[in-house]
Amino acid sequence: MKKQFAVIGLGRFGVSVSTELHKLGHEVLAIDTNETKVNEIVNDSTHSSVADGTDEKAMRELGITNFDHVIVAIGDNIQASILCTLLLKEMGIESVWVKAQNYYHHKVLDKIGADKIIHPEHDMGNRIAQHLVSEKVIDYIELSDDFSIVEIAAPKFMNERTLIELDIRAKFGVTILGIKRGKNFNISPMAEDQILENDILIVIGHKNDLKRFEETT
Ligand code: ADP
Secondary structure (H helix, E strand, O other): OOOEEEEEOOOHHHHHHHHHHHHOOOEEEEEEOOHHHHHHOHHHOOEEEEOOOOOHHHHHHOOHHHOOEEEEOOOOOHHHHHHHHHHHHHOOOOEEEEEOOOHHHHHHHHHOOOOEEEOHHHHHHHHHHHHHHOOOEEEEEEOOOOEEEEEEEOOHHHOOEEHHHHOHHHHHOOEEEEEEEOOEEEOOOOOOOEEOOOOEEEEEEEHHHHHHHHOOO
């Protein structure tokens, strides 16, 4: 289903979010105070506009309240990021996701009702660290301090055995969400599905349990 997104602030983060959403076929309004940035995103957005995200009148004129999701990607200007978020929430926008620069910025955004607070450098750093320490981990998403999802090469002991035989949930406390085999992706594996050599598993669980599972060969 096609959704409507507005992205305010077209630094590196804002540009990659806009470009990807547009590529995925969604409607994207890209906004920045800097005209050059706005001109550069013309082909990777549906509409683009030079405007100040802290200017309520300008935001209303752009019809910002009609958007399902607004992403505030104003970087270094923390004051503008906070003011813009406050304004958007006061205008009744349901889903406002904001890029935070640091812990204090995060705290304020949380207090004023930002729906999701993103730390791209921190999140990416975590994922890269996971790749570095474990050769088996292909990708990693942190869900909370305790839980995450990992994409991992199927350990050898699973080879040619079915999920029911392996009983991974009972033995490790983790759940297999999906199995990738070449170009095929089984997103709701059944108990009788077999794991084969070179399969990639998508696994969710507590970090300690996932670690135990990763370390088993
Ligand atoms: P990143 O770290 O993602 O590259 P930057 O801090 O470099 O982020 O970029 C933030 C963008 O936000 C800049 O293009 C800047 O012009 C834009 N910006 C700053 N203040 C506002 C504002 N009040 N309204 C809209 N855009 C803004």
